[in-house]
Amino acid sequence: MSPVRRCSRTACGRPAVATLTYVYADSTAVLGPLATYAEPHCYDLCAEHSERLTAPRGWEVVRLADSSGPARPSGDDLEALANAVREAARPQERAAEAGGGGRRTADPMEVARRGHLRVLRSPDS
Numbered sequence: 001m002s003p004v005r006r007c008s009r010t011a012c013g014r015p016a017v018a019t020l021t022y023v024y025a026d027s028t029a030v031l032g033p034l035a036t037y038a039e040p041h042c043y044d045l046c047a048e049h050s051e052r053l054t055a056p057r058g059w060e061v062v063r064l065a066d067s068s069g070p071a072r073p074s075g076d077d078l079e080a081l082a083n084a085v086r087e088a089a090r091p092q093e094r095a096a097e098a099g100g101g102g103r104r105t106a107d108p109m110e111v112a113r114r115g116h117l118r119v120l121r122s123p124d125s
Contacts, residue, residue, distance in 0.1 A: 005038060007046035016044030020053065029055045032064035088114070 005016040019035040020043040022028070031050055035042060045053065055061045112119040 005034070005044050007049055008043040009045065009049050012046060012049065014046035014048065017047045018045045018050040019043070020045055020050070027059045028062055029053070029059055030062045030064065 006012070007014050007016050008020075016034055018031055018033060021030045021032075021041070023030060031045070031053055034044065038044065053061060109120045109123075110118050111121050
């Protein structure tokens with residue numbers, strides 16, 4: 001037996017990427033990511049057959065998004081990344097403004113700062 005599940009369509013030997021399930025009570029065909037294991041009343045479909053799937057007249061097709069693939073970054077993700085880069089660059093800017101030798105720390109225990117991280121002097125010294 002092959003470890004790769006194949007498309008359930010007749011004469012199609014391509015690997016399955018989606019699982020089709022019918023909900024007869026609601027006249028709905030649900031197409032989602034490939035199920036963890038093959039079930040007798042579900043149909044595994046390859047990419048081509050899952051894209052071309054149509055339902056009988058009066059039925060609705062529900063396509064569930066596959067969340068296993070890489071997610072595209074949102075505007076919030078990109079803004080957070082830009083803010084993190086700006087924050088990481090700030091300590092170098094402050095040191096350059098102070099002539100490189102001056103240390104501007106609010107806490108006497110603070111030795112250095114890198115972004116949101118602080119290096120503290122040991123209480124024993």
